[in-house]
Structures are given as C-alpha cells and as structure tokens.
Amino acid sequence: MRMPDELSEADFRSLYRRLRATAPGGGTPRGALDTITREQVLAAVREVRSGRTVSLAAPVNTRPGPDDADPAEHRLTAPADAEPAARGLEFARDRFAMNIHGDVDSHLDALCHVIYDGTLHGGAPAAGALSPAGASALSVDLARDGIVGRGVLLDVPRLHGVPWLEPGTSVTAEDLAAAEAMQEVRVGRGDIVLVRVGHRRRREELGPWDVADARAGLHPTAMEFLAEREAAVLGSDGNSDTAPSPVEGVAFPVHVLAVHGMGLHLLDYLRFEDLAPICAREGRWTFLCVIAPLRLPAATGSPVNPLAIL
Structure with a gap:
C-alpha cells in the first residue's frame, strides 16, 4: 500500500467545511441516521437468506493491558463469597462497570462525543449541552429505537492479501473503492459501512499493544467516499482513526469529520473475525445489521453488540 499524504491543519479544516456542507447528515439533529428510511429497512430485511446471526462485538475486556489501563469491572455480588447455601432459594447477582470510550471494548459513539472548536455536531455550544449529569443534547438516546439497515463489510486486508494492516497504515478512498470492486458490492445511501483493518485479529494473535501510539485506520480523505455514498453509520475493528494522526494538530481527524462534521455515529473496536x-x-x-444501544438518555455512547443477520 502506498501511504497517503499527510494533511496540514489548514487543509484538514477545508476538508471539514466541505464535508459538513455536503454530507446528508451534516446539519440535522439525528445526523446521517436520517438517511435510513423505512423502505430501506424493509429492503435490508430481504438481505436475510439463511437466518444465521453473527455477533460483531468483541468479548468485554476485564484485564488491564497496554491498550486498556481502565478495563471493565465485573464481579459476582451474591451469593456471598460465591458460596451458595445447601438448601433454599438464592439468586446469583453481579455488577458491571465500564469506560464506554476505551480502546478495546466494542461501543457506539453518540453525536455529542466529539467537541471541536467548542461546539458539538451541528454547531451547538458544547458548554451548554454537557454537564456532570451528562449530555442534554445529541446523546446516544437519539438511537434508542435501534439502528437497523443494510450492513456492508469492506475487508481491506483481504484486498491486499494480508491478515491485517500494520499499525500506522491509513486506508484511502481508493482502497475502499477497490475493496468494493473486488467484493462486487457497492455502498449506497443509508448503509451501515463496516471497514475491516484487521486490528482485532492482530491483537488476538500477537497480543495487545499501545494503540495510542500506532493503529491502522482511515485516512481523513477517505471520508469523502462515505459522504459521496451517503452512508448512515461507520464502524471498524479499530476506532476508524489512524495513529499517529496524519493531520497536523488534530489527533482524531476521522472522529471530527464523521461525528462532528457529517453526523455519523461511529462503531469502534468491533470484531469481524467470525463474519469475514x-x-x-x-x-x-x-x-441485515441490527444495532441496539442501551437506553442511557444522557450518555455520550453505549456498549453495543451489533448483529449481522445473513
């Protein structure tokens, strides 16, 4: 793969303004979710042939590692000391806590997740919408009825004949178009676009690493492909952003373009090793792809277990 050019901050801001002005979800409260119509949901249902279901989530991580200093916590709270009585009725109970926006667990980013130049998606001042109690606007509650539509998996490592893209590699718009051509599929309006970079397979085979320093993702200019095709949601087995960032002064340019500029909900750190x-x-x-976030009315995201139904 030829590595794409880096962007100056000025070039990035120009790209941001162009995508915000032209993307179908660039200014509406629900963002690109509005591109999924009832007719498209019914058409997506017709994608089901075998009735087989496949989870697109990774198992929740509870062990600290170089990519997860704050893993999820899960513990049994009853019976005491995990010792049930010999007679009578008891209930096994447990407790779960999670950092939603970590670098391992599968999650959905709400449109309030990205703050850029002091504003949220659509230009709302972040200061007025965020408080210790949560988000009063653009929270994950926008997706409370679920996100259901046609899922399209673009397998970029398969395109290049490798098991995964090495950390630091950026996927270009040309890569996405080439994966389409090889797979004989075309991304269309309202699609849930899932881009495999092989992050999860690399982690499973070689072990975790510090993804803040190096990870494969999309080049910011690849977002022009998704804007042109009017995608509804973007997901990846990484977090869609390359590290180190190819943009001067912007650490997560794809998050800025997708969530803040285009109104795309992002699915981060999925797992495609069963589906691909x-x-x-x-x-x-x-x-058929079904995404059902938790009912967390003021949250900036949610753990999620998306399902592919074939």
Whole structure:
C-alpha cells in the first residue's frame, strides 16, 4: 500500500467545511441516521437468506493491558463469597462497570462525543449541552429505537492479501473503492459501512499493544467516499482513526469529520473475525445489521453488540 499524504491543519479544516456542507447528515439533529428510511429497512430485511446471526462485538475486556489501563469491572455480588447455601432459594447477582470510550471494548459513539472548536455536531455550544449529569443534547438516546439497515463489510486486508494492516497504515478512498470492486458490492445511501483493518485479529494473535501510539485506520480523505455514498453509520475493528494522526494538530481527524462534521455515529473496536470468513465463503458482503444501544438518555455512547443477520 502506498501511504497517503499527510494533511496540514489548514487543509484538514477545508476538508471539514466541505464535508459538513455536503454530507446528508451534516446539519440535522439525528445526523446521517436520517438517511435510513423505512423502505430501506424493509429492503435490508430481504438481505436475510439463511437466518444465521453473527455477533460483531468483541468479548468485554476485564484485564488491564497496554491498550486498556481502565478495563471493565465485573464481579459476582451474591451469593456471598460465591458460596451458595445447601438448601433454599438464592439468586446469583453481579455488577458491571465500564469506560464506554476505551480502546478495546466494542461501543457506539453518540453525536455529542466529539467537541471541536467548542461546539458539538451541528454547531451547538458544547458548554451548554454537557454537564456532570451528562449530555442534554445529541446523546446516544437519539438511537434508542435501534439502528437497523443494510450492513456492508469492506475487508481491506483481504484486498491486499494480508491478515491485517500494520499499525500506522491509513486506508484511502481508493482502497475502499477497490475493496468494493473486488467484493462486487457497492455502498449506497443509508448503509451501515463496516471497514475491516484487521486490528482485532492482530491483537488476538500477537497480543495487545499501545494503540495510542500506532493503529491502522482511515485516512481523513477517505471520508469523502462515505459522504459521496451517503452512508448512515461507520464502524471498524479499530476506532476508524489512524495513529499517529496524519493531520497536523488534530489527533482524531476521522472522529471530527464523521461525528462532528457529517453526523455519523461511529462503531469502534468491533470484531469481524467470525463474519469475514462467512462473507468470503458465500461471496456476499451485505446483510441485515441490527444495532441496539442501551437506553442511557444522557450518555455520550453505549456498549453495543451489533448483529449481522445473513
């Protein structure tokens, strides 16, 4: 792969303004979710042929590592000392706590997640919308009824004949178009676009690493592809951003462009290692995709277990 050029902050801001002005979700409160119509949901249902369901989430991580200093916490709270009585009724109970926006666990980013130049998506002042109690606008509650539509998996490592892209590699718009052509599929309006970079497979085979320093993701200019096709949601087995950032002075340019500029909900740190072989074997890369975030009315995101239904 040829590494794409780095962008100056001025060039990035020019790209941001262009995408915000032209992307279908660039100014509406629900963002790009408005591109998914009832007719498109019904069409996506017709993608189901075998009835097979595949989880696109990774198992929740509870062990600290170089990419997860604050892992999820899960513990049994009853029975005491995990010792049930010999007679009578008891209930096993447990407690779960999670940093939603970590670098391992699968989650959905709400439109209030990204603050850029003091504002949220659509230009709302962040100071008036965020408080210790949570977000009063653009929270994950926008997706409380679920996100249901046609999922499209673009497998970029498969395009290049490798198991994964090495950390630091940026996926270009040309890569996405080439993956489309090889897989004989075309991304369209309202699609849930899932881009595999192989992050999860690399972690499973080689072990965790500090992803803040190096990870594969999309080059900011690849967002022009998604804007042109009018995608509804973007997901990846990484977090869609390359590290180190290819943009001077902007650490997460794809997050800024997608969430803040284009109104795209992001799915971060998914797992495609069960789905991708099925798609390759069956020669079909589209499916019904169902995403059901938790009902967290003031939250900036949610853990999520997206399902591909083939």
